[in-house]
Amino acid sequence: METLKKNKVLLGLSGGVDSTTAALLLKEKGLEVTGYYFDVLGNNDIGKKEAQNVAKQLGIELIVEDVSDIFKEKIIGNFIDEYLSGRTPNPCVICNPMIKFKKLIEWADKLGIYYIATGHYCRIIADGKSGNFYVTKAANAKKDQSYMLYRLGQDVLRRLIFPLGELIDKDQTRDIARKNNLINADKKDSQEICFIDDSIGYADYIKALGYKSRPGDFVTNDGKVVGKHQGIVNYTIGQRKGLGVALGKPAFVTKIDCKNNRIVLGDNSDLFTTVVECSDYTFAADDAHLYDGKVVMAKVRYSAKPTEAKLKVDDKKITATFAEAQRAATPGQSIVFYDGEKVIGGGFID
Secondary structure, eight states: OOOOEEEEEEEEOOSSHHHHHHHHHHHHTTOEEEEEEEESSSOOHHHHHHHHHHHHHHTOEEEEEEOHHHHIIIIIHHHHHHHHTTOOOOHHHHHIIIIIHHHHHHHHHHHTEEEEEOOOSEEEEEOTTTOOEEEEEOSSTTTOOGGGGTTOOHHHHTTEEOTTTTOSOHHHHHHHHHHTTOTTTTOOOOOSSTTSOTTTOHHHHHHHTTOOOOOEEEEOTTOOEEEEESOGGGOOTTOOTTOOOOOSSOOEEEEEETTTTEEEEEOGGGGEEEEEEEEEEEESSSOGGGGTTOEEEEESSTTSOOEEEEEEEOSSEEEEEEEEEEEOOOBTBEEEEEETTEEEEEEEEO
């Protein structure tokens, strides 16, 4: 392979204001930027056109690739399987290492480019002693997306740039875009799940594809039947609204029993636990066993506050015992571990 050029960068360019502003900041640093748009649906002509328009305005080359086949198999397939199994997946966590950043690295290698970049709000640091690289929290705590990137390995992290990591808020991003007359400066933020329109919701999306989720029983903690649910695909841990059952007090989904097709309802207090187990874990650089018995900071969802937790590590799972009880640690979501500001690893909650 020819020597990869460090004056060039391949940027994931969605057509949104974040990635476009990231491209602008990279150009200002003197880097030669190439954009990469990956079409997860295979027919997203609007998205492709938006990316092409901003690439043209920026004066950069744009690569467009249809990744819909692998995305349907690996991401959408997993998303559906998880919901039908009573779990709550986060497709971005899986897509990032398996498709998005993998494709960026593959194309960068083809083009002889060393660096890759995205418009995520987080930062990268290098450990001076080990030479290992870590994702760290963004300057903007509210926009910080480090949680989503815990499954990236050193092959990606050592070549990765996050141009927006130092920006203090989204307004600053838009201000930069406006000052440079970017055509998408005021474009609204992208939808929560890129392959599902916000207007229909995940349950309707799954059912529209022909998947069935059988009605079953709502039960209390002691097994008493208190109503009928509409299929487990419609519910997630901690849910209160849309249950359609009256218990004379606020009721929350506390457990999804897929084997018996039952939804367990309880009080808000039933959702709190100090012990969270995860499997299929990964660490950015270190052997996970080095953290056995150690206290780290951990969070059980994207929006959660990091809290002290002591880890017990074995070959198949990690048990985190929190100093403060955590609400609605949801199977299928991720628990992510931090050492100060840096992401050290994480896994899928059991």
